[in-house]
Amino acid sequence: MPLGERAGDKSDSRYCGVETEFNDDIPQLLSLNINGGFDFVVATLMDPAYRPSLKGDNDKSCDVLPFAGSDLVLSPSQWSSHVVGRISLWIDLDSEDESLRRDSEICLKQEISWASHLSLQACLLPSPKGTSCGNYARVVNQILQSLNNMQLWLRIPLEKSDDDSVNENGGLQREHTDSWEMWNSFRILCEHHSQLSIALDILPSLPSANSLGRWFGEPVRAAIIHTNSFLTNAKGYPCLSKRHQKLMSGFFNHSIQIVISGNQDQKHPLRSMDVDPNNNKNHVESVQRHPLRPYLDYVGYLYQRMDVLSEQERFELGYRDFLQSPLQPLMDNLEAQTYETFEKDTMKYIQYQRAISKALQDRVPDDDSSTVTILMVVGAGRGPLVRASLQAAEETGRKLKVYAVEKNPNAVVTLHSLVKLEGWENIVTIVSSDMRCWEAPEKADILVSELLGSFGDNELSPECLDGAQRFLKEDGISIPSSYTSYIQPLTASKLYADIKSHKDLVHFETIYVVKLHRVARLAPSQPVFTFVHPEYSTNNSNQRYKKLQFELPSDTGSALVHGFAGYFDATLYKDVHLGMEPLTATPNMFSWFPAFIPLRTPLCVRPGIPLEFHLWRCCGSTKVWYEWCATSPTASPVHNTNGRSYWLRKGDLG
């Protein structure tokens, strides 16, 4: 029974599980827990007393492994939809004891093989014991090579102590525990396998917020919350601390399933036994209430009190963490549907209208009623900026003559209909041409464009406006007057896995557009390239080079950087800006998703050692491209050398 209804939420985080001990009557175990309100059980598959090495040599062939129930006592679909396999806890593959290691390897393989036979969706692997996990990871990696669709959830306690210390030899002494380090080694040993994910064990005390944040970029599938991590409220019911509550909301928002574990009466006995007094008399006849029901109810309460998803969020749900190639409007003509989507972004056009109003007021005094301002919209599309311009003129009482320049002949058709429909024939002249080669009959006071990509200059706005500024008056205004790109380092294991699945270099050297969701933003964003329009300096070039240094907050701990989020912020005119850099983003704007710049090999960044990243914008005669690399903490190869994998074609004009 799902935790509740939350409009728009179709994610797995609606379902809550319970961890159970070994019970060889699986049907009874299941019915008890499902009737008790849980959606699935995390059930021990193998008798915990079993050890392969204890088997007698003589009965090798006829031995039946002591599994809890077979596929006859439960149907495969029951197994598959209601049971996550819990692998034996005694398994210790990095023990000093060789025979324990050998037993562990045999048993782990037997249990996974059994779980595959039952078509389970996932198995929970016990936490690595001690500080080393090399042998454990090797065996899991062997298993992953020939696994069916099953996920392996590696159980990782959510813990990180705060003291780092440095020894005299110059080496970092890692006396602190940071369970993330163990996870990071494990998954690198297993080569970021997409079926290896995480079940986080939530303990009574939590690490810092920055440290917690890292996990939202990792493949966490489940969070196991122990009854002893709950507090008891005044009425004797279980509840969670504010920080735990916030963390739970994060899990719900990131499709992470909750599993409740532990014993109700072990450490934090409920004051009342939680039995409905009305049912008190006939409790023997009725189904017994599940002992962990109060915990489940509390988790359900937390789920149900989450904010509903806004319309924009629901629209964006399907785009979350889905890699798209950026538009190349200079090469391809946009489709009507695309224009329509972008035109719905009201906030954007309000900002443009404000900027144009201010520019008009600056150019023409209030008492001048005769001057006609020449305004050119370059890249007019189906006309939204023409409309914004005319509204600005009306609002400020200025006279306007508008040229609407558009290279897409299909959009020009729509534009003509619009002008006729609105009766703008005397004010608006439509020009069907590429702005870079149009010979304007007169010069413009104001040049208005919306050519920015997610990363600012990545849809060739600089090259287009360089071409258009020929017909701007010497004191004319470009709206936007400047724009700057920004980047910030991310943990984004989902995006990395998607790119890696292509098994080629090209996909690692492409810049994407993506609605970032399952990511961790590791440091504040920093400005990269700025372009100013108009640009009259001689020897001007649209090539750029920027070296950036990021430092992770010291309480984050180490983190894996899979790549960088890219944003832009544009100054339309004076104080009117438009942008999607997280800290200064224009609210309620949806025309742009962030860019994602991947790294071929993710970089592990440790506290105190800066992440140094280089980004180039390169211009050739027919194309523009980016190259990028890291030089600290370790060097990476230069990505996309000579634009070999990804570039922007300048189009027919060359």
Next chain:
Amino acid sequence: MPLGERAGDKSDSRYCGVETEFNDDIPQLLSLNINGGFDFVVATLMDPAYRPSLKGDNDKSCDVLPFAGSDLVLSPSQWSSHVVGRISLWIDLDSEDESLRRDSEICLKQEISWASHLSLQACLLPSPKGTSCGNYARVVNQILQSLNNMQLWLRIPLEKSDDDSVNENGGLQREHTDSWEMWNSFRILCEHHSQLSIALDILPSLPSANSLGRWFGEPVRAAIIHTNSFLTNAKGYPCLSKRHQKLMSGFFNHSIQIVISGNQDQKHPLRSMDVDPNNNKNHVESVQRHPLRPYLDYVGYLYQRMDVLSEQERFELGYRDFLQSPLQPLMDNLEAQTYETFEKDTMKYIQYQRAISKALQDRVPDDDSSTVTILMVVGAGRGPLVRASLQAAEETGRKLKVYAVEKNPNAVVTLHSLVKLEGWENIVTIVSSDMRCWEAPEKADILVSELLGSFGDNELSPECLDGAQRFLKEDGISIPSSYTSYIQPLTASKLYADIKSHKDLVHFETIYVVKLHRVARLAPSQPVFTFVHPEYSTNNSNQRYKKLQFELPSDTGSALVHGFAGYFDATLYKDVHLGMEPLTATPNMFSWFPAFIPLRTPLCVRPGIPLEFHLWRCCGSTKVWYEWCATSPTASPVHNTNGRSYWLRKGDLG
């Protein structure tokens, strides 16, 4: 004119060059230096006053770049065989000054393009200036993508200061200079491109021997020795310090060419002007002696006094750094040629004979003349161990009965001839069978085998001897009685480049056999797996797992680990051993080259942080394989999971 004749040395290190300043009369420059005794010049190609940005805008199209001479003043073959291009020294691609960066990029590309046009074999790139090289490496990497066969020699000063310090934030503060770090970043940014190599600048003071050692695993093509690095001897002639002399020998041994640079009379004037007094009068008529001739003569003297190559070294020259697949004698039958080569390894059979003698003496008292010792040679091949056994019997006066078991039917033919020829028919019984399935008519006192591979157990000696020990008496002796494999970390950029050139995973997950030469051994070797024979313990397994920690000597500095050298040491009997682990190697033995275990991504190891490496020997029903990985300083993927790339087949017996 080569530095001298050294029997067997056909390497480039016979040739010595000279670095020259810009001179636009290239034919004169060349004849002066070639007549002066040098084999090639490192000549500046472009007028050092040239800057692309200083060109007037109006003469863009008709400008001729100010190169020193064209391909008409010297033929392409003269250019190619006698000139290395020296790229302009002013180039600084990581300057803060954007226009200098832009000029540098243009000029570097122009010069390389010109050098390619002239078919030069190499260009010398100036040292990176400052501490950053991101932009320089990017441009060089762009150039490398479409370069012809030309090598780019990046000039790197050979310097490393000794103090490391650690800052309070736990980060390594690298206030010291270690030019290796710069090289390492540069080549990683250029993705280990095979045409990017090093020209080392040799300065008056040298880093520690451990630090110098690193460079012999790197692609050093030239060493530029400055006149001011020379000392002056009592007679006023230039000479070098002992440490410099030793370094020069290292260069000669590693095919590294010497280039002399600087001015004879600038800092260390020669006391005499080095003009033959007999020629003093007619020095105007005669060709003037080259001012750097005394330096050249001294380098020639150092070259000529090198030891000549031994016969074994000459034999091995062709195998140096050449990757071979290990033999799989269980799968394939060896050829006569292979047997013959191995049989020539006298030292090996002397050791076997000594071991057998000792074993015979231990089993049969001196005064016992009746006991016949049963000795079985398993894997007898063409009979060298049979001969060694009979010689041991003769030497010790013991009676012997020999069974010679061999699975290769071709070798059995030779074996029969040998026995007939030597008249051994009464003593030696030939058995044409696989030792793992032969049913012996009696049990053996001594079991003699030579089944070891470079890495000890990597030719399935454990599996073979497990099969053969059935017919060993309970108190019988196996020769060898035990063997242990060893590994040590290496810098081996040549081997890495060869493996990388295959562009697949399989070659990075294969263990090779290779005569290691251009490598740096970074730490003493450590034992890995040990096998003892006979082995009667129950629950015995030939699976092994070993975790090893290596620390680089603190004065080495950082180094790149491309993989591990593998060796073995075997105890034949009691104190008689046989092996090739460097510190304990049996002298003058050539049957085994070391093994090489590669890493998919080389690991940069810094002082004070251990290199942690894991190695597994895995046994399946039909094959045996190794898996390996690193977990510190950073984790690597597990290599060769499930033996997917490389394995040893157990042969027909399954």
